[in-house]
Amino acid sequence: MTALVLENVCKSFGEVKVLKDINLTVEDGEFVVFVGPSGCGKSTLLRVIAGLEDATSGIVSIGGDVVNNTPPAKRGIAMVFQSYALYPHLSVKGNMALGLKQEKQPNSVIEERVAKAVQMLDLGAYIDRRPSDLSGGQRQRVAIGRAIVREPKLFLFDEPLSNLDAALRMNTRIEIADLHRKLSASMIYVTHDQTEAMTLADKIVVLRDGRVEQVGSPMELYNNPANQFVAGFLGAPSMNFLKTSVADAPDGITTGIRPEHLTLAKSGPITGNVTHVEQLGGDTNILVKTNKDEMLTVRLFGQHPSQVGEAINLNFAPENAFHFDNNQNRVHL
Amino acid sequence: MSTARSNRFNTFAAHGALILYTLIALFPVFVIVINSFKTRKAIFREPLAMPNSDSFSLIGYETVLKQGDFFLYFQNSMIVTVGSLFFILLFGAMAAFALAEYRFKGNTLMGLYLALGIMIPIRIGTVAILEMMVQTGLVNTLWALILVYTAQGLPLAVFILSEFMRQVSDDLKNAGRIDGLNEYTIFFRLVLPLVRPAMATVAVFNMIPIWNDLWFPLILAPAEEVKTLTLGSQVFIGQFVTDWNAVLSALSLAILPVMGLYVIFSRQLIRGITSGAVK
Ligand SMILES: Nc1ncnc2c1ncn2[C@@H]1O[C@H](COP(=O)(O)OP(=O)(O)OP(=O)(O)O)[C@@H](O)[C@H]1O
Ligand SMILES: [Mg+2]
Numbered sequence: 001m002t003a004l005v006l007e008n009v010c011k012s013f014g015e016v017k018v019l020k021d022i023n024l025t026v027e028d029g030e031f032v033v034f035v036g037p038s039g040c041g042k043s044t045l046l047r048v049i050a051g052l053e054d055a056t057s058g059i060v061s062i063g064g065d066v067v068n069n070t071p072p073a074k075r076g077i078a079m080v081f082q083s084y085a086l087y088p089h090l091s092v093k094g095n096m097a098l099g100l101k102q103e104k105q106p107n108s109v110i111e112e113r114v115a116k117a118v119q120m121l122d123l124g125a126y127i128d129r130r131p132s133d134l135s136g137g138q139r140q141r142v143a144i145g146r147a148i149v150r151e152p153k154l155f156l157f158d159e160p161l162s163n164l165d166a167a168l169r170m171n172t173r174i175e176i177a178d179l180h181r182k183l184s185a186s187m188i189y190v191t192h193d194q195t196e197a198m199t200l201a202d203k204i205v206v207l208r209d210g211r212v213e214q215v216g217s218p219m220e221l222y223n224n225p226a227n228q229f230v231a232g233f234l235g236a237p238s239m240n241f242l243k244t245s246v247a248d249a250p251d252g253i254t255t256g257i258r259p260e261h262l263t264l265a266k267s268g269p270i271t272g273n274v275t276h277v278e279q280l281g282g283d284t285n286i287l288v289k290t291n292k293d294e295m296l297t298v299r300l301f302g303q304h305p306s307q308v309g310e311a312i313n314l315n316f317a318p319e320n321a322f323h324f325d326n327n328q329n330r331v332h333l
Numbered sequence: 334m335s336t337a338r339s340n341r342f343n344t345f346a347a348h349g350a351l352i353l354y355t356l357i358a359l360f361p362v363f364v365i366v367i368n369s370f371k372t373r374k375a376i377f378r379e380p381l382a383m384p385n386s387d388s389f390s391l392i393g394y395e396t397v398l399k400q401g402d403f404f405l406y407f408q409n410s411m412i413v414t415v416g417s418l419f420f421i422l423l424f425g426a427m428a429a430f431a432l433a434e435y436r437f438k439g440n441t442l443m444g445l446y447l448a449l450g451i452m453i454p455i456r457i458g459t460v461a462i463l464e465m466m467v468q469t470g471l472v473n474t475l476w477a478l479i480l481v482y483t484a485q486g487l488p489l490a491v492f493i494l495s496e497f498m499r500q501v502s503d504d505l506k507n508a509g510r511i512d513g514l515n516e517y518t519i520f521f522r523l524v525l526p527l528v529r530p531a532m533a534t535v536a537v538f539n540m541i542p543i544w545n546d547l548w549f550p551l552i553l554a555p556a557e558e559v560k561t562l563t564l565g566s567q568v569f570i571g572q573f574v575t576d577w578n579a580v581l582s583a584l585s586l587a588i589l590p591v592m593g594l595y596v597i598f599s600r601q602l603i604r605g606i607t608s609g610a611v612k
Pocket of ligand 1: 013018038042
């Protein structure tokens with residue numbers, strides 16, 4: 001069974017088209033991540049799936065049922081928001097139980113499910129506190145708990161970690177991955193942090209300007225991007241795009257090389273001068289200005305004593321290079 | 334160093350200005366209250382003197398209380414003020430929520446139409462209002478006053494409250510929708526508590542003019558059993574003789590209920606209860 005199917009979904013706000021012809025399938029138990037630059041329509045797509053916005057046209061089906069005219073509460077979804085969105089007047093327990101009370105579930109079921117979620121998320125000590133007395137990470141866990149107790153067919157996360165600090169973000173990321181394994185539930189997760197996208201996803205959906213650019217597993221997208229946008233969006237530091245710096249490259253073709261695929265060499269197809277060095281301990285990032293005035297980044301494993309101003313030559317294996325035409329589409333030479 | 338000094342200077346200046354303003358604003362009230370405890374002669378001989386054993390007298394209060402209906406006037410004023418505030422806040426908040434939350438045709442136009450009421454004084458329509466009240470048989474009822482004051486207060490209430498409601502997090506309302514709350518529950522349970530300070534502001538803004546109004550009680554409800562306090566006090570002001578003791582005592586008493594209401598609302602104003610709902 002498929003958790004979610006979108007067919008030609010469009011959404012406009014007045015004249016402005018925000019989503020254009022989205023087609024997408026989420027299989028049962030799949031973890032799908034939407035990524036894309038700010039304003040590309042990720043949240044809007046999530047809200048259309050949740051039923052908080054109506055699709056202007058197209059079909060949304062969840063768990064096999066067309067839900068275009070079903071209110072959010074009846075769609076079998078649960079959503080976790082970036083701003084937590086906990087009910088300020090209710091305790092942690094009240095926050096989690098409210099949805100079930102609205103569904104008129106018997107008290108025993110409510111107690112049992114809340115207890116299970118509390119145990120899973122380690123919230124036992126805070127059960128009677130108000131949201132205002134919790135830290136950011138605890139609040140986000142309560143918000144996740146509120147989603148879990150409803151046992152939805154589909155979880156929706158809208159940038160749930162972006163208000164947390166770096167360490168907490170990493171912990172919560174692992175917790176979410178863990179949760180996905182334990183519940184084996186279908187999840188859709190919106191982020192513009194590509195580490196989250198790469199580490200969590202079974203399938204990544206790259207969006208740009210309301211269109212799906214490419215769909216695939218993280219490694220498929222990394223190894224085989226369909227166009228220059230996807231190539232540049234995934235991977236950190238992002239891919240270098242060189243129009244003229246590579247010796248004997250054909251005209252009108254942009255060569256894309258990931259920073260980790262460049263190596264220092266005695267002589268090579270690229271020459272330039274070091275403009276900046278970032279020593280990270282385990283890695284070294286070297287920023288280079290080529291003799292054709294293009295900027296590129298080299299990522300070297302380990303520590304390297306490069307100096308700003310130094311002239312260097314760079315080489316790469318031809319099979320690691322990508323080629324794009326003037327319309328930014330991938331071409332195979 | 335220099336910023337610290339100028340900061341202290343600023344603080345002093347600000348406090349000085351505020352204290353001065355408070356003194357100026359409270360002075361008439363002070364004069365009214367002290368004179369309400371003096372004999373008529375003492376009021377005119379030395380209006381600014383405190384009452385002493387010679388000049389002290391409760392004659393004003395005795396007159397007021399002997400006038401029998403005074404408690405009724407109090408009650409009428411209270412009903413009108415509280416009733417009007419209730420409807421202003423209820424309907425104002427509902428309209429503000431609709432304007433702030435829902436996209437529908439004519440939303441902006443509706444907002445402008447409601448805002449127009451802020452600029453046009455309702456008293457211009459007095460004659461038409463009186464005709465309507467006569468036709469609906471509401472003349473000489475408290476409802477006439479409550480309806481008019483509600484209409485008078487709504488524009489500003491909608492304007493202020495919709496601005497605040499726009500700031501209530503969309504995520505919170507959406508979380509409620511996903512949990513199956515209906516729009517009324519979202520409005521009453523989630524949104525209203527978060528805009529409580531704004532509601533208190535609106536209540537305070539509207540309360541004093543309603544309590545003090547003489548115009549509409551005189552025109553719409555002058556009958557004895559529906560007189561408001563302000564109108565009732567007028568019996569002591571005659572064309573030829575004015576019973577100043579009674580007038581001052583009545584005014585002093587009239588201050589008390591509004592002060593009570595103000596204390597209630599201002600506590601809401603200060604209580605910033607909402608932190609922690611959203612980040
Ligand atoms: N209610 C609305 N009315 C009009 N335009 C809207 C509305 N909601 C969103 N938009 C527009 O739709 C576009 C996509 O917004 P959306 O919030 O989906 O972006 P996003 O991909 O989630 O961005 P971010 O990463 O910053 O959260 C934006 O250009 C936004 O201005
Ligand atoms: Mg978003």
